[in-house]
Amino acid sequence: MISQKLILFFLLAALVLSSCSGPEKMTKDQWQQEMNQGTKERDALRIELATLTKEIDSLQVLLATLDKKISSVNDETIAMAGGTKANMHAFDIALRGVETRVNDLSLLTRQDLLKRKGEIEASQTEKDSLAKQKLAALPKYHDRLEALQSKIDGLRPTLAVTNSEGEDTYVVGSWSKNHDCLWNIAKKKNIYANAFLWPKIWQANRKKISNPDKIYRGEKLMIPQPGALTSKEKIALYQYWQQHSHI
Amino acid sequence: MKTIKYFSCLLGLSLFLISCSSGPKVEEVRQLQSIKDETTQLQKEVAIKKGQKSDLQNQVPQKEAKLAQATKDEEATKERLQKMQ
Incomplete structure (x- = not known):
């Protein structure tokens, strides 16, 4: 009787264990369900992939067409200006x-630039000669030529402050337009690029300027060589500040 | 004799239950795994293609702008050449 119960117990245990062994084990229904779901998902992905491939192909065609058009327009533009590989x-x-020469000139000090004054004019002549060519109408050259012209123009004021005797001069402009006062004149790049050197201009033009706060439009001022303030200029500055501190 | 019959019945029932509770066949499990693998692979390919598409879509307005600029440059060149003459 005991052995019967024992056998029965073991059989039931085996049954329970076999049915419960491993939670991963799926039933046929679960398998079927997963198969259906998996197949559906796979088919949808296949369709999506095919659609994407088609879209990519058409985008590539569109981009190739655009490239062709761009290239064609650029070629037309160059041909219009008579451009060839060699002449360009x-x-x-x-x-x-x-450009290199003008860049070099723009790095020079005023004195050095004055010595190479002729190169500015030579650069202008060369620039004008290039600007007359049909190729100059092409945007890439047109923009560079314009930039070059503005650089050459930037060098001219330095030459303008030198008079016929080789001395540096400056003609006072209006306050409304040029904001010219001794401080601002000394601050100009082509003068001293240092506003604190204004007493130099004042002292060099004492006959014209009795009050450094008052200079007049059209006055031709002598511009002494740049450098530190001399003792005379320092004294004049000191006296100027003393007068102003009393006010 | 009675006990043997009893055990035989019990054994038969157990085997029947075990066989009923068993899952899909090995071949079927492989089939499911194959679909899962294919799906994973397709997902990767779709992601790559989506990236490609997005990249190409971004290029379109850039190229269009380039074309517009080229056309503008052509017009400007024409005008400058006319002025030169």
């Missing part, structure tokens, strides 16, 4: 030469 290369070299 030569033009580019010539333009770069003038």
Whole structure:
């Protein structure tokens, strides 16, 4: 009887264990359900992939068409200006030469620039000669030529402050337009680039300027060489501040 | 004899229950796994294609702007050449 119960117990235990063994084990229904779901998902992905491939292909075609159009318009523009590989290369070299020279000139001090005054005019002539060519109408050259012109123009004021005797002069402009006062004149890049040197201009023009706060439009001022204030200029500055502190 | 019959019945019932509770066949499980693998692979490919598409879509307005600029440059060149003559 005991053995019967024992056997029965073991059989039931085996039954329970076999049915419960491993939670991962799926039933046929679960398998079917997962198969259906998986197949559905896979099919949807296949369709999506096919659609994406088609869209990518059409985008690539569109981009290739745009590239072709851009290239065609650029070629037309160059042809219009009579551009060839050879003449564009030569033009580019010539333009770069003038640009380099003007850049070098713009780095010089006023005195050094005055010594090489002729190069500014030579650069202007070369620039004008390049600007007359049909290639200059092309945007990439047109923009560079304009930039070059403004650089050359930037060098001219330095030459303008030198009179026929080789002395530096400056003609006072109006306050409304040029904001010219001794402080602002000394501050100009082509004068001293240092506003604190204004007493130099004052002292060099004592006959014209009795009151440094008052200079007049059209006055031609002597511009002494740049450098530290001399003792005479320092004294004049000291006296000027003393007078102003009393006011 | 009675006990043997009793045990045989019990054994038969147990085997029947075990066989009923059993899952899909090995081949079927493989089939399911294969679909799952394919789905994973497709998901990766779709992600890559989506990236490609987005990249190409971004290029379109850039190229269009480039074309517009090229056309504008052509017009400007034409005008400058006319002024030169």
